Amino acid sequence: MRCKKGQQFIMEGAPVNGLFFILKGTVKVIRTGINGREQIVRLAKEGEIIGHRGFGTEEYYSIGAIALQDAVLCYFSKENLQETLLDNPKFAFDMMLFYANELNRSENKVKSISQMTVRERVIDSLLYIHRKFGDLNGFLNLPLSRREYADYAGTTEEQVIRVFSALKKEKLISAKGKKIGINAIQSLKKEINDHNYFLDS
Structure with missing residues (x-):
């Protein structure tokens, strides 16, 4: 469909x-x-x-x-x-492994988000999108609204705008309309390193 x-x-x-x-x-x-x-x-x-x-x-x-x-x-x-x-037992086994992996990711995400500040959750969202969808012409290859970032990070649109503004001032990201570019990926990873940012792909 x-x-x-x-x-x-x-x-x-x-x-x-x-x-x-x-x-x-x-x-x-x-x-x-x-x-x-x-x-x-x-x-x-x-x-x-x-x-x-x-x-x-x-x-x-x-x-x-x-x-x-x-x-x-x-x-x-x-x-x-x-x-x-x-x-098909092989397919059934593969599905079982898939569900186990999904459960593990969900549990890790709940644990991490409960311990993250709003800034860390927004950074985690940016890195997640970067890992999963990559870059296109210097911007994340999935343009989302500020509201959608907030809905993923579990915060408000106002907080996302505030964090984006701070990250732009620090030259860690750039923005053009809905498009967001990551300028210093290692610096962002370092900020949330304690939360194992790589668990959710």
Whole structure:
């Protein structure tokens, strides 16, 4: 299936009917927090799965998913996936390892975020996007709004703007509209080194 930029293809709380593989494009995975505030759980790109945490015993999706860019998705129904897992032990084993790795990353992220300052969480978000999506012409290859940075870092838009302003003054980053460039990646890594920035890729 094809999704236009901004189109939501998984609704949080909807019945689970399958999962999606991203063939092309970028997707944000969200959960609704306190007072209906959107929290970005992760950012996914081509080659990744969306909706897998609802697969199995869950009846409803605990997350929503929205295309950040035009995307092409491959949909697998619960029934098709269950048949494949039962017929293919190697695939079932690989899925088990995938889920174990996902759980490990989630636990590490919760631990790190609970111990980080707002500045460190914003820096962690920048480094995560840099690791996952890389650079394009000197800027991160995934332009996000300040609100989206805030939703991922678990803070407010005002705080993100404040941290970005400080990082620009320190010449650690540059900005042009929505585009953010990292000028001193080692300096940013050093700031959050104690939190094992590399755990979430």
